[in-house]
Amino acid sequence: MVTMTARRSDATRAAILVAARERFAADGFERATIRAIAADARIDPSMVMRYYGNKEALFAAAADFDLRLPDLGDTPGERIGTTLARHFLHRWEGDETLMALLRAAVTKEAAAERIRSVFVQQVGPVAARLAPDPAQAATRAGLVATQMLGFALCRYILRLPPVVGLTPEEAAAWLAPTIQRYLTGEAQAG
Amino acid sequence: MVTMTARRSDATRAAILVAARERFAADGFERATIRAIAADARIDPSMVMRYYGNKEALFAAAADFDLRLPDLGDTPGERIGTTLARHFLHRWEGDETLMALLRAAVTKEAAAERIRSVFVQQVGPVAARLAPDPAQAATRAGLVATQMLGFALCRYILRLPPVVGLTPEEAAAWLAPTIQRYLTGEAQAG
DNA sequence: CTCGAAAGTCAACAACTGTTGGCAACGATA
DNA sequence: TATCGTTGCCAACAGTTGTTGACTTTCGAG
Known part of the structure; x- marks a missing residue:
């Protein structure tokens, strides 16, 4: 057979x-x-x-997983932050794989490398399509990572009470403008 | 003697x-x-x-340490984000203790509890003084934590290349508006 | 039914861990 | 110089870990 x-x-x-x-x-x-x-x-x-x-x-x-980022092709420009914030939250709430990966990534280089590759291959292209300046697309994707992974760290791993207490809708409302600005806002010179 | x-x-x-x-x-x-x-x-x-x-x-x-947050008493309202962002970055760049604490906090409950208490005792009061709505001060402090710890996670532990590549000044410029909005911006209903 | 591969069990291994107690070298005090 | 607490090293302990190999049981194909 x-x-x-x-x-x-x-x-x-x-x-x-x-x-x-x-x-x-x-x-x-x-x-x-x-x-x-x-x-x-x-x-x-x-x-x-x-x-x-x-x-x-x-x-x-x-720890094999996929962020399953939406296409965003027909999403109006100003709603990208909200859409992405909601998607990230929904993904984290429903899949233990992400927590396993993040917990391991802090002490295992191989797991950290996998997180890096996920962001390069999955968040990077989204940022490249949306960023007003292609040269800064990678930086913008990285900034989105700092906010989303930081939120996950505080909510699911460190369990900071005020962050745990937020409903997914409240959390998305707070995070959306940050994501929106990192992806499409004006560049910061430093 | x-x-x-x-x-x-x-x-x-x-x-x-x-x-x-x-x-x-x-x-x-x-x-x-x-x-x-x-x-x-x-x-x-x-x-x-x-x-x-x-x-x-x-x-x-x-892992015994102090964030050493500045007083902010004489800082103009609109510069609080920049001041805090710079302070956090400076603190992380110069003290291995913070990395030890964060790395351990991911798998040791006692270390996570210490991070929680640091934020309650050190970031909380700052948020309480600056937040326009005292009831949401804790939430605002928690949001600041998500961004600052997330940045530290991506830069010092996961070592995401675009985040590692930022100079401290560039990083502060990107993060400052986020911190500013979380602390003093209008509340999000969800 | 027979038989052989697949699935599962059991006991042990070597390495490494935090931790302990005994013992030798040291150094200030009397 | 004799004394005694301090400082340090050595060897060993008990427990846990990932991992291995030999053994028995199961079960579908011939």
């Missing part, structure tokens, strides 16, 4: 991945142990090794 | 603290080992335990 048949172990593989994402998101890379992940998935630790090779590769599989 | 005399071991204590700050800043709490810190300080690991008790207490001693 040429077609890829579903293996009997697919359920186990998936359970490992779910447990790994949860543990990496909650504890970071080094505190999330293979034994704890295996216990959550109700299997033996050695199965994790068999199916994913080692801890690094397991993390790489668990 | 009542006055505290300098102990012969003060130099060692200080060397341990310097090495600990460097390692915690570079590697985070769990990857910074007592053995590595002791090696950097050119002493035996057991000395670290004798002088600081355990790893938690060593971290607490190494």
Whole structure:
């Protein structure tokens, strides 16, 4: 048979991945142990090794994700900040992968590199299309990253009470003008 | 004699603290080992335990710091954003303690709690004095935290190239209007 | 039913961790 | 010089970690 048949172990593989994402998101890379992940998935630790090779590769599989930025082609210029702010918030609220990646990125260079590549490949092009000055597109994308990652850091990881207390709508309303200015506002000379 | 005399071991204590700050800043709490810190300080690991008790207490001693926010009493209202942005940047550029604290805060609840208390006790009062609406002072302080910690995260930890490439003056120029608006701008309803 | 690969279990390994207690060298005080 | 607290080093502990290999069980194809 040429077609890829579903293996009997697919359920186990998936359970490992779910447990790994949860543990990496909650504890970071080094505190999330293979034994704890295996216990959550109700299997033996050695199965994790068999199916994913080692801890690094397991993390790489668990932290694989996509920002899924919208096209923005038909978005009116002045609503870009609001649209992007809402999208980022929605993405963070619903996917543990992002928390796993951010927590690990602080102490694992490989995870930091992945975050960098996500911003270069996914936020960069958006900024390139919207920035009034192509030469500063990368800087503008970076500034957007500082605000969005900073918000996620304070809300989901550090859990600063005033930031946790904001509703997604309130948060988007505060952040939108910042994103809008970083992307399309006048350049700052310093 | 009542006055505290300098102990012969003060130099060692200080060397341990310097090495600990460097390692915690570079590697985070769990990857910074007592053995590595002791090696950097050119002493035996057991000395670290004798002088600081355990790893938690060593971290607490190494991560003890003060934001040293300026008074802002005689700062014209419209220059508050610029003044604060510059102050934060200057503080981050010159003190490894902040990096050690942020790196550890991502995986250590005790370190996250310390960051929270720093913002409540040091940024909160500033926001309370400047915010047009006292009820929203805490929210405004939290928003300032999202931008400043997010910038530090992207520049010093994730090392996003466009953010690393900014000069302190350029960075302050971009961030100042954001800080200004979060502190003194009109409230967002959501 | 038979059989062999796949799936899962179990025990152990080597390395590393924070931490401890014993013991030697030092240095000021008497 | 004799004494005693201070400073430092060494070796070891107990626990945890990622990882491995041998073993048994399961189950669908022939």
